[in-house]
Amino acid sequence: MKKWLSRLLWIPVLVFAVLFLVANRQPVAISLDPFNASAPSVTTFPLPLWGWLVAMLFLGFAIGAVALWISAGPKRARARAAHREVKALRRTLTEERRRREEAERALQDAREAPLLETSLP
DSSP states (O other): OHHHHHHHHHHHHHHHHHHHHHHTOSEEOOBOOSSOSSSOSSBOOOEEHHHHHHHHHHHHHHHHHHHHHHHTHHHHHHHHHHHHHHHHHHHHHHHHHHHHHHHHHHHHHHHHSOOOOOOOO
8 A cells, every 4th residue: 555655646747857857858058156146156067957967867866876885894894704704614613513413423422332341359
């Protein structure tokens, strides 16, 4: 139900976005000079508005992905350390199991061995 409602709410947003992009197909040059709007000193080459929006969405996604990757660095380092520790503990456990089996075998052999009869004078 929740997923269905979410999808239903996104339909008007997507329709609005498509209508907005189709209505604004003319090339747009973005001015990066807030002080002189009539003759900006820094401007971009003209692209359709949808091109700028797609470029900014991609740029925002890339910046977010890089920021997430950097922020997760300590967690990845802890995970690698934990993985190394688990591997070492598994090796130790395997070795201890092998030793225990050898000790049990030796004990079983000792129990099954016939007792030596010694004559006391």
